[in-house]
Amino acid sequence: MNIDIGQYNANPDLYQSLINDLYAAHPPITLPPEYASFFKNDLLRLLIRLARYKFVARLVKKTDRVLEVGSGSGVGCTFLAQHCAHATGIDVKTTEVEEARSINRRENVAFVCGDLFKQPAERIYDVVLALDVIEHMPVEQGDKLLAAMTARLKPDGMLVIGTPSLYSYPYQSALSQASHVKCYDQQELVSLIERHVGRALPFSMNDEVVHTGYSKMAWYYFVLGFGPKTAPPL
Numbered sequence: 001m002n003i004d005i006g007q008y009n010a011n012p013d014l015y016q017s018l019i020n021d022l023y024a025a026h027p028p029i030t031l032p033p034e035y036a037s038f039f040k041n042d043l044l045r046l047l048i049r050l051a052r053y054k055f056v057a058r059l060v061k062k063t064d065r066v067l068e069v070g071s072g073s074g075v076g077c078t079f080l081a082q083h084c085a086h087a088t089g090i091d092v093k094t095t096e097v098e099e100a101r102s103i104n105r106r107e108n109v110a111f112v113c114g115d116l117f118k119q120p121a122e123r124i125y126d127v128v129l130a131l132d133v134i135e136h137m138p139v140e141q142g143d144k145l146l147a148a149m150t151a152r153l154k155p156d157g158m159l160v161i162g163t164p165s166l167y168s169y170p171y172q173s174a175l176s177q178a179s180h181v182k183c184y185d186q187q188e189l190v191s192l193i194e195r196h197v198g199r200a201l202p203f204s205m206n207d208e209v210v211h212t213g214y215s216k217m218a219w220y221y222f223v224l225g226f227g228p229k230t231a232p233p234l
Contacts, residue, residue, distance in 0.1 A: 002016075002020065003016070003019045003020055003023055005019055026105070029103045029105075030102070030103070031103070032073035032075075032096070032099040032103070034072075034073060035073070035075060044207075047208060048207055048208060049075075049076075050075075050076075050079065051205075051207070051208035052076075052131055052162055052205070052220070052222075053075075053076040053079045053080060053131070054079075054208075055205075055210050055222065056080060056127075056129060056131075056160055056162075057079060057080055057082070057083040059127075059158065059160070059224070060080065060083050060084045060126075060127050061084065061126070062083070062084060062085065063084075063085050063126075064084040064085055064126035064127050065084070065085055065086050065087075065088075065124065065125050065126050065127075066080055066081075066084045066086070066087045066088070066125065066126065066127045066128075066129070067087075067088050067089075067090065067125040067127070067128045067129070067149075067152060068080065068087065068088070068089045068090070068128075068129050068130070068131075069090055069116050069128065069129070069130040069133055069145070069149060070090075070091055070130050070131070070132065070133035070136075071089025071090060071091050071096075071097075071100060071111065072089075072091055072093070072096045072100070073096045073099040073100050073103070074089055074096075074097075074099065074100025074101070074103060074104060074109075074111055075100075075103070076131065077089035077100070077109060077111070078100075078103070078104055078105075078106060078109055081106050081108050081109040082106070084108075084126075084127070085108065086108045086109075086110075087108065087109050087110075088109075088110045088111075088112060088125075089109070089110070089111045089112070090111075090112040090113075090114055090116055090119070091111070091112075091113065092113070092114065092115050093113075094113055097111050097112070097113040116145070116148050116149070117144065117148055121148065121151040121152060122152060123151070123152060123153055123154050123155065123157075123228075124152060124154070125152050125153055125154065125157060126153075126154055126156075126157050126158070127153075127157060127158050127159075127160065128149045128150070128152055128153050128157065128158075128159055128160070129159070129160035129161070129162070130145065130149065130160070130161055130162070131160075131161075131162035131163075132162065132163065132164070133145070133163075134146075134161060134163050134182075134184075134189075135163045135164060135180045135181065135182055135183050135184070136179055136180060136181055137181055137182065138181055138182055139182055139192070142182065142192065143192060143195065146159075146161075146192065146193060146195070146196045147196055149196075150196045150197060150225070150228035150229065151228075153228040155227075155228065157228060158224060158225070158226060159193070159196070159197055159223075159224065159225030159226070159228065160222065160223075160224055160225075161189070161193060161221075161222070161223045161225070162205075162220065162221065162222050163183065163184060163189065163220070163221055164176070164180070164183055164219065164220055164221075165183060165184070165185070165186065165204075165215070165216075165218050165219060165220060165221050166183040166184055166185050166188075167185075167216050167217070167218075168183070168218075168219045168220070169183050184221070185215075185216075186202050186204065186215035186216075186218070186221050186223075187202075187215070189202070189221060189223055190202050190223055193223050193225050194225075195229075196225065196228065196229055197225035197226055197227050197228055197229060198226060198227025198228075198229065199225070199226045199227055200223050200224065200225045200226075201223065201224045201225075201226075202215070202221065202222070202223050203221070203222040203223070203224070204217075204218030204220070204221060204222075205218060205219065205220040205221065205222060206218055206219050206220075207219070210222065
């Protein structure tokens, strides 16, 4: 392959060789429809979506094994895999799991099509996260989701929950409103998560900025959980 490099390069031969290698090693990726729509209509939303994963990426260690619940089309899970030892994404949607596998170019990522509630519960992960998942369930099922997630955490592991705030619901897209069952007030979410961990640390997020400011003005919430409880809550 011989790529047109133009005429403004300090070392044309070297640059040509490097560009040719780049194109040969990394064939183009076809984006899933959701991300293609971002490119067409709203790249700001794409940056905000990636900023959520950037926040989590700053929290994980290179040695961590990570499980993402509700990994969707896999872009976020692949992002996290660049910052940890291994990332596994699980989702019930066959179409999105197929999309995730088609765009993945990393050996330390695996995508599983299945329901977390039906998977063996073993405490094997350093980090278990679910971004934009719990709001798709009623409170009772969200509580079961948290129990299933913490059951897969090591004793010193970290739980990460990210979800749109209750106060953002009137401004969410038609697609979001059609799928969101229960959005939370921050303290309500913290109280639910504290049934399953020893300590929960809440954060707010507006666009790409994560902060500890007034939660009712936040578009999105993160809650970090530590010290998974070994027995089901009463």
